[in-house]
Amino acid sequence: MSNETDIGKDSILSCRKLVRFLGKDENRTHVLRGVDFDAHAGKTHAIVGPSGCGKSSLLYLLGMLDRPDSGEIYIRGTPMARANDNERTSARNEHLGFVFQFHVLLPELTAAENVMMPMRKRDQLGESAMRKRAIELLDAVGLGDKVNRLATHLSGGEQQRVAIARALANEPPVLLADEPTGNLDARNSNIAFDLLSKLSHERSIAVVMVTHNPELASRCDRVLRMLDGEFLK
Numbered sequence: 001m002s003n004e005t006d007i008g009k010d011s012i013l014s015c016r017k018l019v020r021f022l023g024k025d026e027n028r029t030h031v032l033r034g035v036d037f038d039a040h041a042g043k044t045h046a047i048v049g050p051s052g053c054g055k056s057s058l059l060y061l062l063g064m065l066d067r068p069d070s071g072e073i074y075i076r077g078t079p080m081a082r083a084n085d086n087e088r089t090s091a092r093n094e095h096l097g098f099v100f101q102f103h104v105l106l107p108e109l110t111a112a113e114n115v116m117m118p119m120r121k122r123d124q125l126g127e128s129a130m131r132k133r134a135i136e137l138l139d140a141v142g143l144g145d146k147v148n149r150l151a152t153h154l155s156g157g158e159q160q161r162v163a164i165a166r167a168l169a170n171e172p173p174v175l176l177a178d179e180p181t182g183n184l185d186a187r188n189s190n191i192a193f194d195l196l197s198k199l200s201h202e203r204s205i206a207v208v209m210v211t212h213n214p215e216l217a218s219r220c221d222r223v224l225r226m227l228d229g230e231f232l233k
């Protein structure tokens with residue numbers, strides 16, 4: 001049985017015995033029933049399982065967007081589940097990038113300005129350094145020729161690639177993605193997946209991806225199957 005003493009040394013993001021209940025009274029649901037997980041640098045991890053089994057709830061907890069009822073979450077071995085909001089926010093900004101199914105770029109901003117948003121939040125780079133990094137990231141996702149395009153003037157597939165570049169803005173060691181290809185057609189799903197995979201391997205990022213697509217899942221380095229709030233052994 002896993003416990004706090006065996007957090008994998010090469011695990012950047014881990015959890016142990018995570019338990020979460022959601023909803024009130026008769027709607028109260030035991031969403032996560034003691035989940036253990038380790039995310040490794042340079043590896044892609046697919047989380048698969050039927051709708052409602054707890055995949056998004058787990059990602060919210062790992063992303064410190066929600067708190068568990070019990071259990072622990074570790075970032076590079078530091079327990080975070082009961083850390084204060086400021087500590088959790090700064091750990092999130094420093095270590096985690098997020099990509100969701102609906103990319104929600106700011107429509108009135110250009111691709112480059114969207115990618116610069118998390119850098120502005122973190123407030124560590126000057127304007128020209130932020131812009132240089134945004135252009136480098138957009139180049140890496142194949143949008144080097146569209147950096148000044150308004151988000152609304154990009155296709156769905158292109159917008160999701162901007163969202164991937166934005167998630168990498170602060171060079172996080174972990175990228176959490178909830179059905180990142182869920183609203184893309186087959187061709188764009190493949191492009192986005194290949195990109196995540198390539199970035200993970202080249203930049204040593206731990207990619208943790210929820211997906212409904214078994215073909216994409218099978219191309220990940222690890223596949224974790226969830227059923228009714230637990231990983232199958």
Ligand SMILES: Nc1ncnc2c1ncn2[C@@H]1O[C@H](COP(=O)(O)OP(=O)(O)O)[C@@H](O)[C@H]1O
Binds near residue numbers: 024029050051052
């Ligand atoms: N706010 C909530 N109140 C009550 N139940 C919830 C709430 N959010 C999610 N759930 C329930 O938790 C379970 C897991 O949901 P979720 O993590 O979104 O599943 P998945 O992402 O695997 O489809 C589902 O049964 C869902 O109905």
Ligand SMILES: [Mg+2]
Binds near residue numbers: 055
């Ligand atoms: Mg979900």
